[in-house]
Each structure stands twice: as structure tokens, then as C-alpha cells.
Amino acid sequence: MADVWFGAFLAPEAAGSDRVLRHAELADRLGLDLIGVQDHPYQAGFLDCWTLLSSIAQRTERVRLVPDVANLPLRPPAVLARAAASLDILSGGRVELGLGAGAFWHAIAAMGGRRLSPGASIDALAEAITVIRALWTPGDPVTFHGEHHRLEGARPGPFPPHPIGIWVGASKRRMLELTGRMGDGWLPSSFHSPPEAVAAQARILDAAAADAGRDPAAIRKVYNIGGSLSPLPGDGFLDGPAALWAEQLTELVFEVGMSGFVLAPGVEAERDLRVFAEEVAPAVREAVARERGRPAPEPARRPVLIPDLDEAGRPRTAGRDPGALASGQARPGRRLVDVHDGYRTQLRQVRDAVEQVAAETADRHGDRLALRQNHWTLGVFCATFRRLLTVHFEVEDGRTFPALTERDPALEPVVKKLEQEHEVIAELLARLDEACARMIADPAAINRVRTGLERLSQAMSSHFAYEEEELAGPIGRLEIHL
Numbered sequence: 073m074a075d076v077w078f079g080a081f082l083a084p085e086a087a088g089s090d091r092v093l094r095h096a097e098l099a100d101r102l103g104l105d106l107i108g109v110q111d112h113p114y115q116a117g118f119l120d121c122w123t124l125l126s127s128i129a130q131r132t133e134r135v136r137l138v139p140d141v142a143n144l145p146l147r148p149p150a151v152l153a154r155a156a157a158s159l160d161i162l163s164g165g166r167v168e169l170g171l172g173a174g175a176f177w178h179a180i181a182a183m184g185g186r187r188l189s190p191g192a193s194i195d196a197l198a199e200a201i202t203v204i205r206a207l208w209t210p211g212d213p214v215t216f217h218g219e220h221h222r223l224e225g226a227r228p229g230p231f232p233p234h235p236i237g238i239w240v241g242a243s244k245r246r247m248l249e250l251t252g253r254m255g256d257g258w259l260p261s262s263f264h265s266p267p268e269a270v271a272a273q274a275r276i277l278d279a280a281a282a283d284a285g286r287d288p289a290a291i292r293k294v295y296n297i298g299g300s301l302s303p304l305p306g307d308g309f310l311d312g313p314a315a316l317w318a319e320q321l322t323e324l325v326f327e328v329g330m331s332g333f334v335l336a337p338g339v340e341a342e343r344d345l346r347v348f349a350e351e352v353a354p355a356v357r358e359a360v361a362r363e364r365g366r367p368a369p370e371p372a373r374r375p376v377l378i379p380d381l382d383e384a385g386r387p388r389t390a391g392r393d394p395g396a397l398a399s400g401q402a403r404p405g406r407r408l409v410d411v412h413d414g415y416r417t418q419l420r421q422v423r424d425a426v427e428q429v430a431a432e433t434a435d436r437h438g439d440r441l442a443l444r445q446n447h448w449t450l451g452v453f454c455a456t457f458r459r460l461l462t463v464h465f466e467v468e469d470g471r472t473f474p475a476l477t478e479r480d481p482a483l484e485p486v487v488k489k490l491e492q493e494h495e496v497i498a499e500l501l502a503r504l505d506e507a508c509a510r511m512i513a514d515p516a517a518i519n520r521v522r523t524g525l526e527r528l529s530q531a532m533s534s535h536f537a538y539e540e541e542e543l544a545g546p547i548g549r550l551e552i553h554l
Contacts, residue, residue: 074292075331075357076325076330076331076333076356076357076360077105077106077294077332077333078104078105078106078348078349078356079099079107079136079294079332079333080095080096080104080106080107080108081109081110081296081334081336081337082096082107082109083110083336084118084119084120084121085117085119086117086118089119092119093131095342096128096132096135097131098342099345100133100134100135102346102349103134103349104353106137106138106294107128107132107135108139108140108259108296108334109121109125109137109138109139109140110140111143111147111170112143113143113146113183114146114176114180114182114183115179122139122155125137125139125167129159129163133506134166136168137166138167138170139169139170140241140334141170141171141240141241141259142170143174144174144196144197144200145173145174145177145186145188145196146180146183146184146185148221149199149221150203150204150207150221150223150226152200153203154207154229154230156169156232157230157232157236161232161452163509164233164505168236168237168238168239169204169238170239170240170241170257171197171200171201171238171240171241172197172240173190173196174188174193188220190246191246194250195219195220196219196220197247198250198254199216199221201254202216202218203218203223206223206228207223207226207228207229208228208236210228210229213225213226213228214228230452231459232459233455233459233505238254238255239258239259239294240254240255240258240259242255242260242273242277243261243264243269243273245276248273248276248277248280251277251280252276252282252283252284252286253280256291257332258277258291258292258294259296260273260295261295261296261297262295262297262299262309262310263296266309267309267328274293274328288329289329292331292332293328294330294332294333294334295324295333297310297333297334297335298338299311299317300312301313301317301347301348314347314348314355315355318351318355318356318359321352321356322356322359325356326360335348381493381496381534385489386486388486389483389485389486389546405543405545405546405547408539408540409544411464412540415460415461415536416536418460421453422453422457423525425450425453426518426521426522426525427522429518430519450508450511454504455505458502461497465497468490473487475550476546476547480546480550483542490535490539493531493538496531497535500524500531501528504524504525507520507524
């Protein structure tokens with residue numbers, strides 16, 4: 073089952089914009105996993121959800137961001153796909169997409185949106201999910217003819233650097249069944265669906281997922297919650313001390329399958345967020361880990377740069393030189409080198425692009441708009457490289473490495489070390505993405521990009537060389553097809 077996430081549900085009040093941003097920064101420092109922002113574009117007193125999330129992304133380092141939930145009738149899905157992917161790129165892969173079919177139809181119509189019947193709004197949501205996923209998938213221009221949404225040769229992209237989950241806000245049967253068939257996550261709310269109701273809703277969702285051939289446990293269930301932190305227990309849900317909150321939320325994890333809780337803090341918001349992050353969340357995580365028979369996770373902290381590759385600790389085997397094999401056997405091993413050479417070439421192209429942008433940034437007389445566009449383009453370039461290399465690592469971890477160790481168990485120490493190095497390089501890639509995102513707002517951050525790229529280059533060069541020395545021969549000898 074998924075790890076349990078904890079977050080803050082922040083009201084986007086325009087009159088309290090400084091307070092909202094301060095609470096977002098606090099949530100990040102406290103190690104919370106999510107920040108959810110409601111999306112009501114027709115509310116004149118609310119900040120625009122996507123503008124606010126972009127500002128929060130700039131001020132935070134690790135917390136995930138989710139519109140909770142995006143108002144689909146006022147946000148065309150093709151544009152929403154690009155907005156979510158763009159923010160995912162700029163935030164270093166920290167965006168999830170909450171979607172709703174729509175509510176408050178009079179207010180939506182007042183803003184120029186179409187007034188839909190409940191059934192039509194659900195059909196429109198299903199089409200929107202199809203459109204969004206199509207535009208996040210590399211390939212040919214997309215044509216889609218739905219009753220509510222259409223694409224006429226729209227080009228996919230930009231592509232998010234991590235798989236953005238589509239989390240659906242649902243409480244009634246048809247929406248719950250749609251979530252079970254198509255959603256990556258579910259966003260119910262205790263304000264409308266108290267624990268007894270949400271348990272019944274979860275059963276409908278899980279049944280729909282199973283009927284569609286999906287694992288219900290793979291759908292992340294994130295519960296928006298509110299309550300009262302007080303010294304003495306009360307009569308209602310989440311009414312009492314932190315220990316009572318932890319007990320009730322832990323029960324929801326096991327009885328309902330909840331894997332996330334997002335708190336709408338009360339009047340004493342900073343106190344509520346601190347108690348939630350420092351007392352409630354650790355107690356729930358510890359109880360869940362104990363029940364599942366594994367160590368409790370360490371409290372979330374600000375990310376730190378992890379050590380680069382431990383080259384001295386690399387295990388060695390009697391790898392065979394692929395050149396000494398028969399030509400037919402050598403070909404698979406040579407293929408590994410060719411794949412690596414492709415990534416080496418792409419990395420050189422990224423380095424060239426960084427140096428070109430650095431040179432243009434140093435020219436104080438350069439066009440500021442052009443420089444900003446160059447920084448944006450470089451960020452996308454880096455994010456695309458990260459995505460492609462991540463796919464390569466996932467293929468190796470999920471297919472190539474298991475095939476090797478199954479046919480030759482002596483390779484297991486080498487494979488384990490290579491898998492560990494994948495994690496190191498993934499962290500360096502994430503750091504490079506963060507530096508690129510910062511550079512868009514602060515051109516001087518180009519030096520952080522250069523430093524991050526240099527560390528990545530050294531790690532990749534060493535990792536590829538080690539893998540080729542140890543595995544190119546066995547890949548050919550064992551006829552592993554890449």
C-alpha cells in the first residue's frame with residue numbers, strides 16, 4: 073500500500089495573500105507532503121488557483137502542489153493539461169492534478185461557462201481526462217471528437233517530468249465509479265462526506281476499480297479534513313487532542329484505505345499546522361508502519377544533497393569482454409554501449425545549451441524577454457532529459473536487471489549497486505531541475521545550474537563506464553535483449 077501523505081488545505085483569500093504564502097512556506101518547512109488549494113474562479117475574493125500555486129512553487133522546495141479541485145467547466149482540459157505540465161516542470165515534478173466535474177452552476181454560467189446537467193458534467197469530465205492524458209503522452213498530433221471536448225491535431229507537450237496523478241473530487245455513485253475506472257486518486261472531503269459516508273463511498277470506488285481490472289489500492293485516497301485540536305476529547309470527528317486525531321486517522325487508513333489527509337487549519341492556523349505535522353502525522357505513520365511490519369519512516373525534512381557515487385565500494389565480477397564473444401552474442405552488449413552513447417550525446421547538448429545561456433546572461437545589454445525565454449527553454453530541455461533518462465533507468469530496474477540476475481545470480485551485487493546509483497543520479501537530476509526552475513526567476517542562478525550539471529555529468533560518466541565494464545559481457549553471453 074502507498075505511504076500515507078499529510079498536507080495543508082489553504083483558502084486562497086485575496087485579502088490574506090501574505091498569510092496564505094506564509095502558511096505554504098511553513099507547511100514546506102514542517103515536512104508536510106501536500107498543499108491543496110481550492111479552485112473557484114467565480115469567487116471575486118479568491119486568488120486564482122493556478123497563479124497562487126505558481127507563487128507557492130517558487131517559495132517552497134519539496135511539498136507537492138494540487139488544485140483541490142480544478143474547476144473543469146471554466147478551464148478547458150487542453151489548456152489545463154499544459155498548465156499542469158508547465159508547473160510540474162517549473163516546480164521540479166511536484167504537481168498533482170485534482171479535477172472536479174463542476175458545481176455552483178449559476179456562478180459558472182455568470183463567468184461564461186456552460187451550464188451542464190449532472191450526467192453531462194460527468195461525461196465531460198471523462199472526456200477531459202482522456203484529453204489531458206493524450207497531451208501528456210509523446211507522439212503524433214492528437215485528434216479527439218467527444219460530445220463536450222474536441223482536439224483537432226493538437227500537438228502533445230510540454231511533458232511533465234514525473235507522472236502527474238489525476239485525482240478526482242467525487243462523492244456520488246457515478247463520479248465514484250468514474251474515479252475507480254479512470255482516476256489515479258480520489259479527493260473526498262469530511263465537510264461533505266464524514267467518515268461513515270466516506271467508507272461507503274470508498275466501497276463503491278473500489279468495486280468499480282476491480283470491475284475495470286484495476287487494483288483499488290493503487291488509487292490514492294486523499295481525505296480533506298477539518299477539526300478542532302483541544303486538550304479534551306469531544307463528541308465529533310477530529311475533536312480533541314493530537315492523540316485522538318492520530319487514532320481516528322489511523323483507523324481510516326486501515327478501514328477505508330485512506331493514504332492521505334489534507335488539513336484545513338482553523339483560526340490558529342500556524343498552531344494547527346505544527347501540531348498536525350509534528351504530532352499527528354508521525355503518530356499515524358508509526359502506527360501504520362507497526363501494523364504493516366516495517367520500520368517507521370523518518371520524519372520528512374528539507375532535502376539535502378546526497379553523496380555522489382561511492383566508486384570505491386563497487387563490487388566486481390569476472391565480467392567478460394563483449395569483444396571476445398562471437399559477433400551474434402556481442403551485439404546485445406554493444407547495444408548497451410550504444411544506448412549509453414545516446415545519453416552521453418544528449419548530455420553534451422544540454423551542457424552546450426547551458427553554456428550558451430550563461431554567455432547570453434552575462435551580456436547585461438541582452439534583451440531581457442529573450443533571456444527569460446532562453447531560461448525557460450533550457451528548463452524544459454533539462455526536464456525532458458531527466459524524463460528520458462528516468463525511463464531508461466526504470467526499464468533497467470524493472471526488466472533488464474531482473475533478467476540478468478535470474479540467469480546469473482552472481483551478478484546480484486553489481487545489479488544492487490547499479491540500482492543504488494540510479495537513485496543517486498535521480499537525486500542529481502532533481503536538483504538540476506530545481507536549479508533550472510529557480511533560474512527563470514533569478515538569472516544569476518545559472519551558476520547553480522552549471523554546478524549541478526557538472527556533478528551530474530561526472531556521476532553519469534562513472535556510472536555508465538561501470539555498468540558497461542560489468543554487464544556488457546554478461547548481456548551478450550546471456551543473450552539479454554535490451
